[in-house]
Amino acid sequence: FQDIKTGTGNSQYSGTVTIGTTLSGSTYQLYDTTRGGHKTYNLNNATSGTGTLMTDTDDTWGTGSGSNTQTAGVDAHFGAQVTWDFYKNTFGRSGIKNDGVAAYSRVHYSSSYVNAFWDDDCFCMTYGDGSGGTHALTSLDVAGHEMSHGVTSNTAGLNYSGEPGGLNEATSDIFGTGVEFYAANSTDVGDYLIGEKIDINGDGTPLRYMDEPDKDGSSADSWYSGVGNLDVHYSSGPANHMFYLLSEGSGSKTINGVTYNSPTSDGVAVAGIGRAAALQIWYKALTTYMTSSTNYAGARTAALNAATALYGSSSTQYAGVGNAFAGINVGS
Ligand code: ASN
Ligand code: ZN
Ligand code: CA
Numbered sequence: 001f002q003d004i005k006t007g008t009g010n011s012q013y014s015g016t017v018t019i020g021t022t023l024s025g026s027t028y029q030l031y032d033t034t035r036g037g038h039k040t041y042n043l044n045n046a047t048s049g050t051g052t053l054m055t056d057t058d059d060t061w062g063t064g065s066g067s068n069t070q071t072a073g074v075d076a077h078f079g080a081q082v083t084w085d086f087y088k089n090t091f092g093r094s095g096i097k098n099d100g101v102a103a104y105s106r107v108h109y110s111s112s113y114v115n116a117f118w119d120d121d122c123f124c125m126t127y128g129d130g131s132g133g134t135h136a137l138t139s140l141d142v143a144g145h146e147m148s149h150g151v152t153s154n155t156a157g158l159n160y161s162g163e164p165g166g167l168n169e170a171t172s173d174i175f176g177t178g179v180e181f182y183a184a185n186s187t188d189v190g191d192y193l194i195g196e197k198i199d200i201n202g203d204g205t206p207l208r209y210m211d212e213p214d215k216d217g218s219s220a221d222s223w224y225s226g227v228g229n230l231d232v233h234y235s236s237g238p239a240n241h242m243f244y245l246l247s248e249g250s251g252s253k254t255i256n257g258v259t260y261n262s263p264t265s266d267g268v269a270v271a272g273i274g275r276a277a278a279l280q281i282w283y284k285a286l287t288t289y290m291t292s293s294t295n296y297a298g299a300r301t302a303a304l305n306a307a308t309a310l311y312g313s314s315s316t317q318y319a320g321v322g323n324a325f326a327g328i329n330v331g332s
Contacts, residue, residue: 002022002023002024002033003022003023003024004020004022004033004034005020005021005022005023005028005059006018006019006020006021007019007020007021007028007056007059007060007061008059008060008061009061009062009074009077009078010060010061010062010063010071010074011062011071011074011075011078012071012072012074012075012136012138013075013138013139013140013187013188013197013198014075014078014140014183014185014187014188015185015186015187017074017078017185019032019061019074019077019078019081020032020033020034020035020038020077020081021056021059023059026057027055027056027057028055028056028057028058028059029053029054029055030053030054030055030061030073030077031053032077032080032081032102035080035081035084035085035102036084036094036095036100036101036102037101037102038077038080038081038084038102038103038104038105039053039102039104039105040053040054040073040076040077040080040104040105040106040107041053041054041104041105041106041107042054042069042073042106042107042108043106043107043108043109043110043126044108045108045109045110045111046109046110047109047110050104050106050124051106051108054070054073054077054107056070061073061074062074069108071136072107072108072127072129072136072138073107075136075138075139075140075143076105076106076107076125076127076138076143077105078140079105079138079139079140079142079143079144079147079179080102080103080105080125080143080147082140082143082144082179082182082183083143083144083147083148083179084102085182086144086175086178086179086182087151089182090178090182090279090280090283091280091283093151096123096147096150096151096154097150097154098154103123103124103125103147103150104123104124104125105124105125105126105127106124106125106126106127107126107127107129107136107138108127108129109126109127109128109129110128111129111133112128112129112130112131112132112133113128113129113130113137114128114130114131114137114200115128115137116128116137116138116142116143116146117146118146118147118149118150120150120153123150125143125146125147130198130199130200131200131202135198135199135200136198137198137200138198139195139196139197139198140176140179140180140183140188141173141176141177141179141180141193141194141195141196141197142176142194142195142198143176143179144172144175144176144177144178144179144180145172145173145175145176145194146172146176148171148172148174148175148176149168149172151171151175151286152168152171152172152286155286155287155290156286156287156290156291156292156294157291157292158171158290158292158294159292159293160232161228161232162228162229162235162295163227163228163235163294163295163296164292164293164294164295165228165232165235166227166228166230166232166234166235166236166237166238166239166296167236167239167290167294167295167296167299168232168236169232169233169235169236170236170237170238170239170240170243171239171282171286173194173208173210173236173240174210174239174240174243174279174282175279175282175283176194177190177191177192177194177210178275178279181275189256189257190255190256191255191256191258192209192210192211192244192247192248192255192258192260193206193208193209193210193258194206194207194208194209194210195207195208208233208236208237208240210240210241210243210244211241211244211248211260211261211262212241212260212261212262212263213234213236213237213238213240213241214237218230218231218233218234219233219234219236219237219240220234220235220237220238221237221238221241221263221265221328222238222241222265222327222328222329223238223265223296223328223329223330224329227296228295238296238328238329238330239296239299239328241262241327241328242324242325242327242328242330243278243282243324244260244262245262245264245270245272245323245324245327245328246270246272246273246278246281246320246321246324247272247273247274247275247278248260248262248272248275249262249269249270249271249272250262250263250264250269250270250327251269264326264327264328265326265327265328265329266326266327266329268323268326268327270320270323270324270326270327271320271323272320273316273317273320277310277311277317277320280306280310281303281306281307281310281317281321282303282306283306284306284309284310285299285302285303285305285306286302288302288305288306288309289301289302289303289305289306290302296328296330297330297331299325299330300321300322300325300330300331303321303325304318304321304322306321307320307321
């Protein structure tokens, strides 16, 4: 028989979490039938196929024998679960294709692989174990980032190069951050840093900073002609920066214990409209107004159109979009 269960997961990055599982016969599976049928598989260092569906005897995952193997599965399964809930409850979107069907996740890809990636072809998520196998790439903002690539593919379809590529990457950072804030548990309080838990630089610093992207030494803070020649993970900077300014405003601000100091390109102070409204505007811009070739100027128009549709053209939200884009040197 099959029975819907909620297991207990001892994760690496999100504390002790409740995860959707299934009891099949006398074996529990990482199979969440309440969220589109999401399953988490163990690749066991392979680089193709689906490996084996992760199973357990008592529905308490990540402790006892096999804990090292199970831990990454817990984080990946939880990441897909929170990402599903975030899109459903924030935007009314039911899965990556909005068809009620979940993707699946694969952990333990290759050996000490320092990346995670979404694949449109398998419609699946894959996670490496990280350098030395100690920091799997399974933190919540990374999971949300990667699965948001699937949402972008199935909506605006932003090309993965030039300015559209930067907007594609920023969209994943924006919604990955939305997922992290949405979780709001004791270990995922939410921040405007990307990958702060996976120690990808080996010195405890995050991968990216949305408040001031050039703090990573490579990302652009603001738009300039030629920004599209950067790697898409650096040309994302201006859009990440715009989203921070739109949400929180410029200058110094401490949120959940992290202090940010966000500049504007022209030195003119910008007021935030709040993260909730900023997320709604970016989602509507992505799903209604952007196309595969949208560049930074087009993103400004798309976001203004979204603000008009959601709040009206006389709204503080509409004005906020214009001000935030001005703060990254787009429009005026
Ligand atoms: N983790 C990377 C990303 O989502 C994978 C890639 O390069 N596409 O950007
Ligand atoms: Zn990405
Ligand atoms: Ca983060």
